[in-house]
Amino acid sequence: MKLSVIGCGYLGAxxxxxxxxxxxxxxxxxxxERKIDALSRGEAPFFEPGLQDILTEGIAAGRLRFTTDMSAAQGAIVHFVGVGTPQQKDGYAADLTYVNAAIDALLPYLSPGDVVAGKSTVPVGTAAGLAPRVEAAGATLVWNPEFLREGWAVKDTIDPDRLVVGVPATDAGAAAVDILKQVYAPPVEKGTPFLVTDLATAELVKVAANAFLATKISFINAMAEIAEVVGADVTQLADAIGHDARIGRKFLGAGIGFGGGCLPKDIRAFAARAEELGRGESVAFLRQMDEINLRRRDRAVQLVTDALGGSVFKKNITVLGAAFKPFSDDIRDSPALDVAVRLHGLGAWVTITDPEAIENAKAKHPQLNYVDDRDEALRGADAVLVVTEWDEYRRQMAPEHVSELTAGRIIVDGRNCLDAAAWRNAGWDYYGMGRP
Structure with missing residues (x-):
């Protein structure tokens, strides 16, 4: 089937x-143009496991090409719209400039019977506003939200855990469902749940899923704040409540909180949209979740400062990680980079290392010191701060080896991903998030 994908950022590419x-x-x-030129050469513009391979294969096979010319969409049966919806500069609401521009640019090249499938994360009600414009061109607008996890995005696209399609209650909507089942034939044939909803529900599914995830992460971080006061261990707490099948252990990891280009801005946009609808009180807790999340970054800075005797001024601090999560080079709203910048602002000499995100971090915060090699970054450090749980920090970094490189024996585990006993037994002062 011939398809077009409008927007070749993280989602679209x-x-x-x-x-x-x-x-x-x-x-x-x-x-x-720069993005399209890179993709046309078969170069992934960002780090995502598996993307480079399927990008190269698709171009070599002649099934995949990239262009800046919107007229290339003409003749495609399905047009996926996956442009960005950033947070507005003067508020929390989503900026729909790119979505509207993409639809307007696509309209002249639509043919009767085409399907326009929105994939961008948008405020509920957006599709209802766009639909008449698409229908006037003889096409049908549906909403097909993405549920990608950075680091697993290729797998999540080819083999998703569910497919959601919001369609109008018309014959054209039913026809669009049949077409999308053909587009997603491999997972559909495998038995992947294919959920057909109305447009508004499909829009809500994405933001509701993100809100629930943010709530779960923020809840355990709130418990970490209590644990720090009473001397409890939040990791043991998470294990205990995680055995309850109604709760589950996944995403009950206390630390410096969530970040990235989606979760923070999506929950803020959801709260803003609820207020526009006159139901702000229904998701008022999301504001508190955001506050809890940001407070954990403050706590990480405080732990380092306290461990170094009350001041980080002119102290050598090595920060392990810059990306907001492992298996990604994404530094958007990265808690890791935020903490590093705050320490630098307090007068520390901060050295950052990361397997994939150094170039992105350097472009945004050139005032910091960046070292590619982990061991070289650790050399001479008075304190070490783990903020992104890459395997080479979590599993492949022995405390005995690190002791040979650093000047001090202070390690702050911003992700509670290290073996506390092993580090303490090796003579280190170990500090976790919500741990005694």
């Missing part, structure tokens, strides 16, 4: 390459 990998003829379209 992965979706385009993944659709080509399962046999479709795909054209990716974006206004950013």
């Amino acid at each position: 992965v979706h385009a390459a993944a659709m080509a990998s399962i046999g479709h003829d795909v054209v990716g379209i974006d206004v950013d």
Whole structure:
């Protein structure tokens, strides 16, 4: 099937390459010439495991190409719209400038019977506003939210845990469902749940899922704040309540909180949209979740400062991690980088290392010191702060080896991902988040 993907950022580039990998003829379209040039050369513009392979294969097979020319969308049966919806500069609401621009640019090239499938995360009600414009061109607008996890995005696209499609209650909507089942034939044939809803529900599914995830993470971080006062261990607490099947252990990891380009801005936009609808009180707790999340960054800075005797001024601090999560080079709203910048602002000499995110971090915060090699970054450190749980910090870093490199024996585990006993037994002062 011939498909177009409008917007070739993180979501669009992965979706385009993944659709080509399962046999479709795909054209990716974006206004950013540098991005399109890189993708056309088969170069992934960001780090995502597996993306480079399917990108190269798709281009070599002739099933995948990229362009800045919107007219290339003409002739495609399904047009996926996956442009960004950043937070507005003057508030918490989502900025729909790129969504509206993408739809307007696409309209002249639509044919009767085409399907326009929105994938961007948008405020509920957006699709209802866009639908008449698409229908006037003889096409049908549906909403097909993405549920990608950075670091697992290729797998999540090719082999998702569910597919959600919001459609109008019309014959055209029913026809669109049949077409999308063909697009997603491999997972559908495998038995992946294919949920058909109305447009508003499909929009809500994405933001509700993110809100629930943010709530779960923030809840355990709130418990960490209590644990720090009474001397309890939040990791043991999480283990204990996680055995309850109604709760589960996943995402009950206390630390310096969540970040990235989606979760923080999506829950803020959700809260803003609820207020616009006159139901702000229904999701008022999301504001508190955001506050809890940001407080954990303050706590990490405080732990380092206290461990160094009350001041980090002119202290050598090595920060392990810059990306907001492992298996990604994404530094958008990264708690790791935020903590590093705060320590630098307090007068510390901060050295950052990360397997993938150094170049992105350096472009945004050139005032910090960056070292590619982990051991070189650790050399001479008065304190070490783990803020991104890459395997080379979590599993492949022996305390005895690190002791040979650093000047001090202070380690702050911002992700509670290290073996506290092992580090303490090796002579280190270990500090965790919500741990005695």
